[in-house]
Every structure is written in C-alpha cells, then in structure tokens.
Amino acid sequence: MIKREKTNPIIKASDVKPSREDFEVFGVFNAAAVEVGKRTFLLLRVAEKAIETDPMVAITAKYDPETNTIKKVYFDKNDQGIDCSDPRTVKTQKDGNFITSMGHLRGAWSDDGVNFSVDEKPLLAAGTPIETYGIEDARITFIEGKYIITYAAVSDDGICTVMAVSKDLKSVERKGMIFVPNNKNVAIFPERINGLYWALHRPFNKVRARESIWIASSPDLIHWGQFEKIVSPGPEEWDRVKIGPGAPPLRTDKGWLEIYHGVDKDEKYSLGGVLLDLDDPTKVIGRSTTPFLFAEEPYEVDGLVKNIIFTCNAVKRSAGMIDIYYGAADDSTCLATISEEELLKDVT
Amino acid sequence: MIKREKTNPIIKASDVKPSREDFEVFGVFNAAAVEVGKRTFLLLRVAEKAIETDPMVAITAKYDPETNTIKKVYFDKNDQGIDCSDPRTVKTQKDGNFITSMGHLRGAWSDDGVNFSVDEKPLLAAGTPIETYGIEDARITFIEGKYIITYAAVSDDGICTVMAVSKDLKSVERKGMIFVPNNKNVAIFPERINGLYWALHRPFNKVRARESIWIASSPDLIHWGQFEKIVSPGPEEWDRVKIGPGAPPLRTDKGWLEIYHGVDKDEKYSLGGVLLDLDDPTKVIGRSTTPFLFAEEPYEVDGLVKNIIFTCNAVKRSAGMIDIYYGAADDSTCLATISEEELLKDVT
Numbered sequence: 244m245i246k247r248e249k250t251n252p253i254i255k256a257s258d259v260k261p262s263r264e265d266f267e268v269f270g271v272f273n274a275a276a277v278e279v280g281k282r283t284f285l286l287l288r289v290a291e292k293a294i295e296t297d298p299m300v301a302i303t304a305k306y307d308p309e310t311n312t313i314k315k316v317y318f319d320k321n322d323q324g325i326d327c328s329d330p331r332t333v334k335t336q337k338d339g340n341f342i343t344s345m346g347h348l349r350g351a352w353s354d355d356g357v358n359f360s361v362d363e364k365p366l367l368a369a370g371t372p373i374e375t376y377g378i379e380d381a382r383i384t385f386i387e388g389k390y391i392i393t394y395a396a397v398s399d400d401g402i403c404t405v406m407a408v409s410k411d412l413k414s415v416e417r418k419g420m421i422f423v424p425n426n427k428n429v430a431i432f433p434e435r436i437n438g439l440y441w442a443l444h445r446p447f448n449k450v451r452a453r454e455s456i457w458i459a460s461s462p463d464l465i466h467w468g469q470f471e472k473i474v475s476p477g478p479e480e481w482d483r484v485k486i487g488p489g490a491p492p493l494r495t496d497k498g499w500l501e502i503y504h505g506v507d508k509d510e511k512y513s514l515g516g517v518l519l520d521l522d523d524p525t526k527v528i529g530r531s532t533t534p535f536l537f538a539e540e541p542y543e544v545d546g547l548v549k550n551i552i553f554t555c556n557a558v559k560r561s562a563g564m565i566d567i568y569y570g571a572a573d574d575s576t577c578l579a580t581i582s583e584e585e586l587l588k589d590v591t
Numbered sequence: 592m593i594k595r596e597k598t599n600p601i602i603k604a605s606d607v608k609p610s611r612e613d614f615e616v617f618g619v620f621n622a623a624a625v626e627v628g629k630r631t632f633l634l635l636r637v638a639e640k641a642i643e644t645d646p647m648v649a650i651t652a653k654y655d656p657e658t659n660t661i662k663k664v665y666f667d668k669n670d671q672g673i674d675c676s677d678p679r680t681v682k683t684q685k686d687g688n689f690i691t692s693m694g695h696l697r698g699a700w701s702d703d704g705v706n707f708s709v710d711e712k713p714l715l716a717a718g719t720p721i722e723t724y725g726i727e728d729a730r731i732t733f734i735e736g737k738y739i740i741t742y743a744a745v746s747d748d749g750i751c752t753v754m755a756v757s758k759d760l761k762s763v764e765r766k767g768m769i770f771v772p773n774n775k776n777v778a779i780f781p782e783r784i785n786g787l788y789w790a791l792h793r794p795f796n797k798v799r800a801r802e803s804i805w806i807a808s809s810p811d812l813i814h815w816g817q818f819e820k821i822v823s824p825g826p827e828e829w830d831r832v833k834i835g836p837g838a839p840p841l842r843t844d845k846g847w848l849e850i851y852h853g854v855d856k857d858e859k860y861s862l863g864g865v866l867l868d869l870d871d872p873t874k875v876i877g878r879s880t881t882p883f884l885f886a887e888e889p890y891e892v893d894g895l896v897k898n899i900i901f902t903c904n905a906v907k908r909s910a911g912m913i914d915i916y917y918g919a920a921d922d923s924t925c926l927a928t929i930s931e932e933e934l935l936k937d938v939t
Contacts, residue, residue, distance in 0.1 A: 339799055400820065401798040420818045423794045423805070426771060446771045449797050450749040451687055457771070461814055468814035470768045472748065 245536055245567075245581040248357055252542050252575030259289055259361050262347060262368065265315075266291040266304075269344070270547055271361075272570030274351075275381040276556035277390065277412075283558065284412050285351040285359060285568060286366065286381040286392065287576060290344045290547075301327040304345040305376065306369035313345065313369060345369065346379035348394060350412060356558070356566055357578065367407065367415055373398045378405070382555045383412075384431040384491045386440070391464060393442075395427040396420070404429040404444070406464060421467055422446075422459075430491040430555075431464070432499065432524065440464050441524050443488035443501065454485035456503060456517070458525050473525055474503070474517055481507050481534045482515060489514060490557040493565065494521070497587055498528050502557050502567065505534060511550040513537035514567070516590040529590040536567065536579055546572020559583065593884055593915075593929040596705055600890050600923030607637055607709050610695060610716065613663075614639040614652075617692070618895055619709075620918030622699075623729040624904035625738065625760075631906065632760050633699040633707060633916060634714065634729040634740065635924060638692045638895075649675040652693040653724065654717035661693065661717060693717065694727035696742060698760060704906070704914055705926060715755065715763055721746045726753070730903045731760075732779040732839045734788070739812060741790075743775040744768070752777040752792070754812065769815060770794075770807075778839040778903075779812070780847065780872065788812050789872050791836035791849065802833035804851060804865070806873050821873055822851070822865055829855050829882045830863060837862060838905040841913065842869070845935055846876050850905050850915065853882060859898040861885035862915070864938040877938040884915065884927055894920020907931065 259268045270290035277284050293302035293315050301318040320327045324336035333341045347368035351359040369377050376397040384391045392407040392415065401424030409415045422429055428445040435441075439460040447454050456474040459467040477483040482505020492499035499519040504512050514536040518529030538550040554569040563583045571577045607616045618638035625632050641650035641663050649666040668675045672684035681689045695716035699707040717725050724745040732739045740755040740763065749772030757763045770777055776793040783789075787808040795802050804822040807815040825831040830853020840847035847867040852860050862884040866877030886898040902917040911931045919925045 399799040400794075401796045401800070403818075419816070421816055423771065423774060423792075423818050424798065425796045444771075446748075448749045448773045450772065451747040452749070461816075462810060463814075466809055466811075466814035466816035468767070468769055468809075470751075470771050 244585070245579050247540065248578040248580070250357060251540065251577040251579075252571060253357055253578050254285075254287065254351065254359055254361065254576035256575070259287070259349065260363055261291055262289070262365050265294055267294050270574050271349075271576055272573055273380045273553050273555050274568050274570070274576050275383040275392065276558050276566070276568040277383040277385055278558055278560075279412060281354070283353045283356040283359075283566075284383075285353075285576070286383060286412075287349045287351055287361070288346050288379045288381065288570070289349045289365070290346050290379075290573075292344045301325075301333050301343065303333055303341045303343050306371075306374055308372045308375075311370070316341070342376065344377070346377035346397075348378060348381050356560075366412075367392075367394070367417075369396075371396070371405075371417070373400060373403055373405070373420060375399065380427065380555055382430050382491055384433050386431070386433050386435075391431055393421070393429040393431060401425040402427050402447075418465060421465065428487040428489075430488040430501075432492050433494065436522065436524055438462075442467065443492070445487040454487060456486055456488050456501070471525055473519075473527055474530070476505070479532055481505050481511075481513050481537070484508055484510075489554040490567070492519065492524070493557060493559050493583075495583060495587060497591065499524055500583075500586065500590065502554055502586075504553055509550070511538060512553050514552055514554060514569070516586055518587070518590045531589050533589075535581065535586065535589055536569070538572070540571075542575055542577070543571040546574030548573040592933070593927050595888065596926040596928070598705060599888065599925040599927075600919060601705055601926050602633075602635065602699065602707055602709065602924035604923070607635070607697065608711055609639055610637070610713050613642055615642050618922050619697075619924055620921055621728045621901050621903050622916050622918070622924050623731040623740065624906050624914070624916040625731040625733055626906055626908075627760060629702070631701045631704040631707075631914075632731075633701075633924070634731060634760075635697045635699055635709070636694050636727045636729065636918070637697045637713070638694050638727075638921075640692045649673075649681050649691065651681055651689045651691050654719075654722055656720045656723075659718070664689070690724065692725070694725035694745075696726060696729050704908075714760070715740075715742070715765075717744075719744070719753075719765070721748060721751055721753070721768060723747065728775065728903055730778050730839055732781050734779070734781050734783075739779055741769070741777040741779060749773040750775050750795075766813060769813065776835040776837075778836040778849075780840050781842065784870065784872055786810075790815065791840070793835040802835060804834055804836050804849070819873055821867075821875055822878070824853070827880055829853050829859075829861050829885070832856055832858075837902040838915070840867065840872070841905060841907050841931075843931060843935060845939065847872055848931075848934065848938065850902055850934075852901055857898070859886060860901050862900055862902060862917070864934055866935070866938045879937050881937075883929065883934065883937055884917070886920070888919075890923055890925070891919040894922030896921040
C-alpha cells in the first residue's frame with residue numbers, strides 16, 4: 244500500500260521566506276524532485292501575493308519587461324467595474340480577471356528526502372515577457388549529465404511551457420519556450436528513445452475533446468514535433484473529466500511508468516498510472532483502473548483548493564521504492580512512498 | 592496600385608465538381624498557389640455539405656477513422672435541444688455546435704495563372720483522427736526540391752496544423768501534425784536561414800492577448816521550437832482586433848516580405864505587409880500602416896461571410912510583379928496583382 248510520510252505536509256507556506264518584504268507566501272506545492280548524489284532536491288512552486296495594507300485597495304503583481312522588475316498593480320475596490328469579492332482574483336469589466344497571486348520556483352535540499360532546508364531566494368522567478376504573471380509547476384529530468392527543467396509560464400498569451408538547463412541546480416539557464424500556449428504539464432523522459440528525446444504534455448483549449456495526455460519527440464530538446472494524443476480521460480469516474488501528465492516517466496522492466504493526474508466531475512485530482520512501451524512510448528500497454536493516491540487526509544481534503552493531489556516528479560530509490568512528492572490542496576508539499584512492484588501490478 | 596483580375600472571381604463554387612454525388616460544393620476559397628515550371632498550381636479549399644433531401648433532417652459530415660470513410664451524421668430538427676436555424680451550424684445542447692460543412696483540398700492547374708482547370712477529385716481530404724471535421728487553408732512552400740504543404744485540420748481536439756510533402760503535386764505524403772491545437776496559418780519560409788527552417792504561425796486560445804503573428808524554427812520541418820510572437824495587432828484600426836500570417840514570406844532585396852491579414856472591429860479581413868530582416872526573421876523592420884487590399888468589389892463585400900479578403904500564397908512573377916491569390920467573402924477564389932516595388936514602399 245502507499246504510505247504517506249508521517250510528518251506530512253513536509254513543507255508548508257510558513258517554512259518559506261517571501262521573496263520580498265512586501266509579499267507574503269500563502270502556498271508551496273507541486274514541486275519538482277530529483278536525487279542529486281545522496282541528497283534530494285525539490286524545486287518548489289511558491290505562491291505569493293502582495294501584502295495589502297489598505298482595505299480598499301487590491302493589489303496584483305506583474306513582471307515588467309522594460310524595467311526587469313516585478314511591479315505591483317493597484318485596484319481601487321470602490322471603482323465601478325471592479326469586483327474583489329474573491330481574494331484570489333480581481334475581476335475587471337474592462338480587461339477580464341487578474342489573479343492576485345504570483346508564482347516563482349524555489350530550491351530546497353534534504354539529506355533524508357523528508358526534512359528540507361528551503362533556499363532563502365527564488366531559483367527562478369518571472370523574468371521574460373511570457374512569464375508576466377509568474378511561473379509554476381516545474382518538473383526536472385536528469386539526462387545526459389544535465390538537469391532539464393520545464394515549467395509553466397503565465398502571461399496574457401496564455402500558459403506555455405519553458406525549458407531551462409542546469410548543471411548543479413544552483414544556477415539555471417533559460418532555453419526559451421518549448422510548447423506554445425496553451426500547453427503545460429510537460430514531462431521529459433530520462434533517456435533518448437530511438438535517438439530522440441520524448442516528452443509528455445497537455446495542450447488545453449476550449450474544445451470538445453477533454454484534456455488528455457499527449458506525446459512529442461525532439462532531436463535537441465528545443466524543437467518538438469510528432470505530436471500525438473496517447474491517453475484520453477475515463478473510462479472510470481475518477482479520471483473521466485480530464486487527465487494530464489504528472490511525473491516524468493520512470494523506466495521499469497515492464498515499461499515506462501507514468502504517474503498522472505485524473506480529475507473527476509467534482510474537480511477532485513487523484514493519481515493513477517499508465518505504462519508505455521519501452522521502445523515505442525506512443526504505445527500504451529497498461530493503465531490503472533482506480534487511483535492509487537487520492538485526497539483523504541485533512542491537509543489534502545482542505546486547503547486553498549479542496550481535494551487536490553498533484554505530482555510533478557517521483558524519485559525511484561534503491562530497494563524498489565518510489566517517493567512521490569506531491570502538492571496537497573494547492574497548499575502544501577507532501578510525500579508518499581509506494582513500491583515499484585505494487586504500482587506496476589496496479590497498471591498491468 | 593493593386594490591380595484586380597478582370598475575370599474575378601477566377602474560380603467559383605459552380606466550377607468545382609463535388610467529391611461525391613450526395614454532396615454539394617458551396618465555396619472554393621483560400622487557395623495555396625505555386626509556380627510549377629511555366630504553369631500555376633492552386634490547392635483550393637473546397638467547402639462541401641451533404642445535400643439535405645428531408646426538410647426535417649439536418650446533416651453534418653464526419654471522418655470515421657475506423658472505416659476510413661466520411662460518414663453523414665443525421666439530426667432530427669424536431670428533437671429537443673437541437674437548433675438548426677442557421678444552416679451553417681447544428682447547435683446541440685448536449686455536445687455543442689457542429690458545422691454542416693466539410694473542407695477538402697483540390698488541385699487546379701493553369702497555363703496563364705488566370706484560367707484554371709480544376710481537378711475532378713480531392714488531392715487531400717479528411718483522412719486521420721485529427722482531421723475528422725475536414726481540412727482547409729493550405730499553403731505551399733517550394734524548398735530544396737520539394738513542395739511542402741501545410742494545412743489546418745479540424746477535430747474535437749481543436750484546429751491544428753498538418754504538414755504534407757509532394758514532389759509533383761499529383762501525389763502527396765502526410766508527415767503528421769507540426770503545430771498542436773489551437774494553431775493555424777502556418778507559412779514556411781522558402782529557404783533555410785542560419786541553417787534552420789522557419790515558419791510563421793498563429794496560436795489562438797481564449798486569452799487576453801489578441802491573435803498575433805508568431806515565428807518558429809525547425810532543423811527538419813518536423814520538430815519546431817524557438818517560438819516567439821513577433822507582430823501584434825494594431826496600432827491602426829484595420830488590423831487592431833487580430834492578425835495572422837498570410838502567404839509564406841517572399842524574399843526581396845530589402846527583407847522577407849510577409850503579406851498578412853488584419854481584422855478590424857467589424858470583422859473585416861484585409862491584407863497588409865510586414866518586412867522581416869533577411870538574416871534574422873524574428874526582427875520586424877517594416878509594416879504597412881494601411882491595408883493594400885480590402886473588400887470593395889461586390890464579390891468581396893458579399894458572400895458566405897461578408898468583407899473577407901484572405902490569402903494563403905502569393906506568387907512572385909518575373910518583371911517584379913506579385914500575384915496574390917485570395918479568398919473573397921469565404922466564397923470564391925480571386926486574383927490581384929501588385930508590383931513588388933510598390934508593395935515594398937508600403938511597408939518601409
């Protein structure tokens with residue numbers, strides 16, 4: 244059975260220092276996770292918002308490319324056409340809705356995979372014109388001696404996926420947009436297959452088809468093609484409404500094991516698995532019928548958004564155990580462990 | 592000044608034989624155009640619909656991957672939750688709207704660039720799961736001895752762009768999806784630049800930013816990346832609401848000349864030009880302030896959709912003249928000619 248870490252949530256908003264004095268952290272979730280030697284590194288999604296001191300003024304944050312700074316945008320709550328009744332959003336008649344939060348990516352290090360020391364400063368924060376409303380949901384794949392980071396970037400153009408590269412996870416180099424808006428949940432495979440790199444991704448548009456897991460290949464990690472939808476929602480209730488890639492696939496003897504999220508009609512996010520052919524990852528050879536991890540604990544059921552379990556990375560440990568780092572209720576960072584053998588039984 | 596062909600529209604729906612006996616052609620527009628030796632080839636967007644014989648039954652068409660055929664889908668106009676008041680659409684409460692038309696791509700050949708003989712059968716028609724509701728708006732780029740065809744494919748997943756290759760434009764080989772939904776108007780440059788292929792494209796999502804002209808590069812025409820928005824709508828009225836790539840860029844001494852479409856607040860589509868740096872096509876060095884071609888003639892002002900001028904290809908002739916083939920009012924195929932010199936003055 245899956246075993247939740249006793250000290251869950253292992254990282255909470257109160258464990259994270261704001262990136263600046265006039266901001267507060269209200270969530271830390273959906274972390275990338277990777278082994279670095281004997282240590283574990285998490286790249287946390289930190290959700291901040293500007294501290295509001297005047298009860299009649301709402302504040303949102305926006306990256307300004309001209310000054311290369313994150314600026315506060317002020318809204319008078321008395322203004323006609325402004326609705327601030329939901330503290331997460333400023334609704335304007337003229338320009339639509341603006342979220343009050345901004346996300347950045349923060350490193351955290353651990354010797355035991357459970358107790359983490361969170362960095363004082365962001366490793367990556369909004370810093371380009373396609374990141375104006377923040378960045379979030381990083382995933383890391385170690386491949387050919389480099390850590391490849393993908394993350395979602397939010398701007399007026401929608402949500403796209405950016406790639407960045409690091410040798411040591413202490414400094415990072417952006418490599419630009421790799422998937423055009425709207426597309427996120429990009430999870431890169433840890434090896435080339437038939438000479439190409441591969442990634443799972445999830446385009447999302449207001450179309451009739453429900454959000455699904457897609458695949459793509461690349462000769463160089465920069466240019467992507469051979470797009471194909473490989474897993475659709477359903478047929479079970481728990482993942483009937485939409486699905487998306489979770490962790491970058493893990494190699495097992497039986498196939499590529501993909502831990503993905505499924506969403507039911509009540510917007511409950513749970514985790515299941517699919518198995519992809521080792522030599523042809525476009526071929527689905529197994530799939531969970533029930534979720535192996537779903538919101539049950541108070542910190543999963545209640546939080547900023549109720550009933551969310553969302554993973555961006557799972558770490559294969561020795562002794563056949565898989566550590567799944569996950570965001571609970573869009574609020575905190577948690578850990579659960581399951582044996583590879585058991586998980587494979589679930590998907591075959 | 593731009594000169595419209597006297598015999599416009601040069602191809603009308605009545606000039607095109609339906610692809611099957613129980614269908615009728617109601618529009619032929621937005622053609623790809625390319626010189627093949629001394630001849631001109633058009634790849635027409637043919638819009639067909641099933642002939643309705645029972646006044647109480649509406650019919651739409653859908654490609655069925657299982658039988659590899661295009662099937663008719665019947666709707667009882669008396670059914671509750673079905674609205675057929677607009678003959679172009681069947682609106683259902685349960686599954687949303689279905690268009691009654693289906694597009695395919697049909698070749699046409701000419702010795703003089705004006706009088707065309709339209710092929711009896713489609714060159715390309717809906718034939719894969721991402722083309723279930725038809726294909727449309729082809730563009731052709733001749734590069735390195737091959738005709739590269741891009742076209743929009745419509746399915747429940749939205750509208751994506753597919754690439755196909757031909758040596759002679761008599762047979763064609765599909766190469767798969769090159770831009771994920773929603774993305775269309777893909778126009779490939781006719782040469783490599785700095786070792787890479789380049790394309791203009793137009794992602795479209797329900798986001799705050801207005802639809803714009805984007806660029807991308809590719810090492811092999813299959814995998815695309817380095818996505819960047821290079822031209823935004825406005826600031827003039829005629830192209831303030833949205834813009835998109837039109838013809839594949841033409842090489843001139845002053846830069847890459849891109850003929851694009853701009854849309855105003857009344858949904859009027861007109862043509863203007865932008866000039867891109869020859870060595871760095873992400874760099875915009877000139878732009879029209881006024882459209883050089885906009886709906887004025889009766890066949891442009893009136894038709895299936897009023898006030899539409901839309902081009903997919905322009906052909907550079909000897910003597911410095913550019914033949915712009917364009918769709919008028921989403922209805923018929925037209926031709927207008929302008930000197931390169933004059934067009935360049937317009938954009939610099």
